[in-house]
Amino acid sequence: MPENVLLLAALLLSVIGLGWFALALDVHWKQACGKQARGVASARGLRLFGGVALALSLILCLQVDHPTMAALVWIMSLAGAALIVAFALSWRPHWLALLAARPPRRQAG
Amino acid sequence: MFQNFRLAMAWVHTWFGLFLGFVLMVVFFFGSLSVFDREIDRWAIPESRFEPQPMPSFDEILKPVFEDMQPSRESVDQMRSRVDGPMPEHFDTPVRWGAYTTHRDPVLGLFAGYQVPNAHNPDELVWGTRTIDPRTGESLPDDQLKIGSRFFYPLHYSLNLHWKDLGYWIVGLAALIMLVALVTGVIMHRKLFRELFTFRPNKSNQRSILDLHNLTGVVALPFHFMFAFTGLVIFAGIYFPVTHTQLEPLHDLHEVMESQETGLPHERAGVAAPIASVDAMVAEAQRRWAARDMAGDVGFLALQHVGDANGYVSIYRAGTDRIALTGEGIHFNASTGEVLREDPPPSAVERIDEFLTGLHLQHFRHWLLRWLYVLGGLTGCACIATGFLFFVEKRKRQHAKRGQIGSRVVDALAVTTVTGMLIATLGILIANRLLPVSLPARGTWEQYCFWGIWGLAMVHAFWRTAPVARARLAPAWGEQCWAIAVLAVSAVVLNWITTGDHLLKTLSAGYWPVAGVDLFMLVSALVAVLTARRLQRRARPQPADSGELSGEAAHA
Amino acid sequence: MSTAIVSHAQRLSRIAAALLGGYVFAWGFIALGVAAAFAAGMPFHDAEHLFSLLAFLLYLVTFLWSFAARDSRRVWLVLAGGGALMAALASLIQHALV
Numbered sequence: 001m002p003e004n005v006l007l008l009a010a011l012l013l014s015v016i017g018l019g020w021f022a023l024a025l026d027v028h029w030k031q032a033c034g035k036q037a038r039g040v041a042s043a044r045g046l047r048l049f050g051g052v053a054l055a056l057s058l059i060l061c062l063q064v065d066h067p068t069m070a071a072l073v074w075i076m077s078l079a080g081a082a083l084i085v086a087f088a089l090s091w092r093p094h095w096l097a098l099l100a101a102r103p104p105r106r107q108a109g
Numbered sequence: 110m111f112q113n114f115r116l117a118m119a120w121v122h123t124w125f126g127l128f129l130g131f132v133l134m135v136v137f138f139f140g141s142l143s144v145f146d147r148e149i150d151r152w153a154i155p156e157s158r159f160e161p162q163p164m165p166s167f168d169e170i171l172k173p174v175f176e177d178m179q180p181s182r183e184s185v186d187q188m189r190s191r192v193d194g195p196m197p198e199h200f201d202t203p204v205r206w207g208a209y210t211t212h213r214d215p216v217l218g219l220f221a222g223y224q225v226p227n228a229h230n231p232d233e234l235v236w237g238t239r240t241i242d243p244r245t246g247e248s249l250p251d252d253q254l255k256i257g258s259r260f261f262y263p264l265h266y267s268l269n270l271h272w273k274d275l276g277y278w279i280v281g282l283a284a285l286i287m288l289v290a291l292v293t294g295v296i297m298h299r300k301l302f303r304e305l306f307t308f309r310p311n312k313s314n315q316r317s318i319l320d321l322h323n324l325t326g327v328v329a330l331p332f333h334f335m336f337a338f339t340g341l342v343i344f345a346g347i348y349f350p351v352t353h354t355q356l357e358p359l360h361d362l363h364e365v366m367e368s369q370e371t372g373l374p375h376e377r378a379g380v381a382a383p384i385a386s387v388d389a390m391v392a393e394a395q396r397r398w399a400a401r402d403m404a405g406d407v408g409f410l411a412l413q414h415v416g417d418a419n420g421y422v423s424i425y426r427a428g429t430d431r432i433a434l435t436g437e438g439i440h441f442n443a444s445t446g447e448v449l450r451e452d453p454p455p456s457a458v459e460r461i462d463e464f465l466t467g468l469h470l471q472h473f474r475h476w477l478l479r480w481l482y483v484l485g486g487l488t489g490c491a492c493i494a495t496g497f498l499f500f501v502e503k504r505k506r507q508h509a510k511r512g513q514i515g516s517r518v519v520d521a522l523a524v525t526t527v528t529g530m531l532i533a534t535l536g537i538l539i540a541n542r543l544l545p546v547s548l549p550a551r552g553t554w555e556q557y558c559f560w561g562i563w564g565l566a567m568v569h570a571f572w573r574t575a576p577v578a579r580a581r582l583a584p585a586w587g588e589q590c591w592a593i594a595v596l597a598v599s600a601v602v603l604n605w606i607t608t609g610d611h612l613l614k615t616l617s618a619g620y621w622p623v624a625g626v627d628l629f630m631l632v633s634a635l636v637a638v639l640t641a642r643r644l645q646r647r648a649r650p651q652p653a654d655s656g657e658l659s660g661e662a663a664h665a
Numbered sequence: 666m667s668t669a670i671v672s673h674a675q676r677l678s679r680i681a682a683a684l685l686g687g688y689v690f691a692w693g694f695i696a697l698g699v700a701a702a703f704a705a706g707m708p709f710h711d712a713e714h715l716f717s718l719l720a721f722l723l724y725l726v727t728f729l730w731s732f733a734a735r736d737s738r739r740v741w742l743v744l745a746g747g748g749a750l751m752a753a754l755a756s757l758i759q760h761a762l763v
Contacts, residue, residue, distance in 0.1 A: 069431065
């Protein structure tokens with residue numbers, strides 16, 4: 001059972017990590033947070049956060065499985081997470097504002 | 110030939126992708142289903158709906174079954190022309206007995222190969238198979254079609270086209286083209302990372318289709334590449350039979366050296382000998398695996414030169430804890446039970462090969478990874494399907510103006526291979542529930558239904574894509590989506606009516622093989638309905654494209 | 666499509682070079698690789714696996730090169746000629762060993 005929890009956490013971390021990577025791009029930041037300023041340092045910070053989250057996700061995968069299997073689980077979870085982030089950006093962009101700890105953009109899309 | 114490198118790559122991507130895309134669609138889709146082939150088998154053969162079983166006792170359960178087996182009539186008939194004189198009534202000299210199982214198999218498949226007296230090639234055997242309930246040893250009817258593992262799975266790698274291995278070659282070419290399409294796609298895309306998360310569903314059809322094509326292609330790029338590549342590696346022996354043609358002499362030289370090295374007898378001694386307790390050998394093998402800290406379920410058990418003093422028993426592990434397809438085989442003298450040989454640890458190259466094959470064939474026990482594989486495969490399908498759609502969207506106005514039918518034909522073929530394939534898949538499952546149990550060659554009829562329904566879907570696709578020739582959306586897409594929804598729900602209901610296993614029952618019992626297939630079909634029905642409704646909205650005339658397409662789209 | 670005016674024959678020649686020429690080249694590569702590596706002491710199956718694995722990647726590269734290269738005669742020369750040459754060398758090595 002704890003294995004499933006660890007894997008679920010790993011999946012969640014991949015989504016969050018890639019979400020931060022997406023927010024580091026101007027166009028997606030605007031989709032999620034509108035015109036609120038972010039600043040250059042913050043883009044770098046978001047990428048750093050993203051990197052750390054993805055690394056943590058990999059570490060969790062490695063806790064559960066043999067390294068070869070964990071690496072595959074992690075890579076495939078990134079594919080799934082990227083899809084989730086992309087579809088969230090197209091249909092529910094304000095959800096990503098949560099990751100930026102900013103109030104979401106007012107009007108949708 | 111081309112103005113520049115990028116245009117050359119775009120040409121290759123478009124045209125090879127289009128022609129082999131139809132094959133790739135089939136390969137990706139049935140590959141995704143094959144991840145759960147055993148579970149689909151359970152759905153299709155209600156008698157086998159019980160929990161997976163470990164390899165049973167050889168001495169008590171398997172041995173009497175093997176002794177009772179005989180080669181199949183088809184195998185004997187096929188052999189007849191390569192034998193001097195008549196075939197015997199009874200085959201007395203089994204050369205090889207084998208039993209194979211996985212952590213997902215409730216029933217156990219057995220096979221036996223027999224020497225044929227006066228055969229032109231004495232090494233050629235006749236074969237028989239049997240499926241048993243491993244709890245009792247009772248034989249189950251072997252003529253039921255295992256739709257998952259014996260129809261969808263071979264469809265994935267051979268298109269079930271066995272004449273001169275043609276299917277393997279077509280799939281192999283398609284896999285090569287998949288690799289080509291991925292590399293050329295990356296070259297064309299340019300904004301790979303900047304647009305990684307970009308999908309704009311509210312822009313023009315052409316733009317949002319291209320977004321989706323790029324998105325599905327890029328996010329699962331490692332998956333697509335590794336699966337196309339490892340698929341080729343698995344069948345390397347078919348695609349490049351170098352060591353069985355040009356380098357055959359070298360291969361033979363190595364075989365002689367190898368059998369000297371392994372010490373496993375290549376030939377029968379001609380002296381009869383009884384079989385010692387195989388269960389004791391299994392226990393010894395498991396003790397040795399445990400000493401190496403490996404899971405000890407037996408996956409494959411085989412006896413060679415049965416009943417002869419040179420006979421030996423090979424026991425392989427089911428490698429459920431690794432990606433790599435390993436066996437860690439241990440070989441015993443069949444009549445004394447002493448260990449003849451333990452397979453040495455794999456070399457570096459073997460390790461790579463086992464990893465690549467295992468990655469594709471997935472014998473491991475990991476449900477999350479299995480589902481992620483399905484996701485990867487379906488992402489591949491989406492990528493290929495959006496490729497077709499983009500091809501049509503980009504050209505249909507121009508073709509309509511010039512009175513050309515190219516985009517209509519492509520659209521019809523796309524309908525056939527996308528929604529038509531889903532309809533055929535649901536069709537075989539419905540046929541499986543509706544055809545009378547007593548029907549002779551029922552499995553063959555199920556396959557006829559599959560191809561027949563697919564053929565009908567194709568006719569419908571060509572008929573109902575006529576508006577594409579006037580640069581409009583084909584009604585075929587929406588209509589086939591509705592068909593999918595109706596068929597998927599019918600399949601679930603028919604499973605309930607004919608077996609009594611409705612979702613509440615299977616879910617509350619936690620019987621995931623059947624519950625999973627049912628749920629998957631219901632989700633497909635939902636997606637089909639949503640798609641059909643979205644298509645209806647899209648079919649209304651749209652404002653003209655605003656010329657926002659980037660250069661990448663312009664010359665794709 | 667591309668605005669370059671391309672004759673059908675040229676296009677077919679490129680396609681054939683990519684598919685058939687590339688196949689011959691990959692075949693020759695496997696044959697020579699296996700024979701040479703076996704002669705140098707590598708286990709037979711290792712050599713077989715290693716070179717067929719590499720051959721598919723090579724096939725991918727030669728396939729793309731067949732369309733990217735400027736001169737199609739050179740493509741044919743390298744792929745078919747090179748493949749035949751490697752296959753012949755492989756047979757020579759085999760002859761010396763067996």
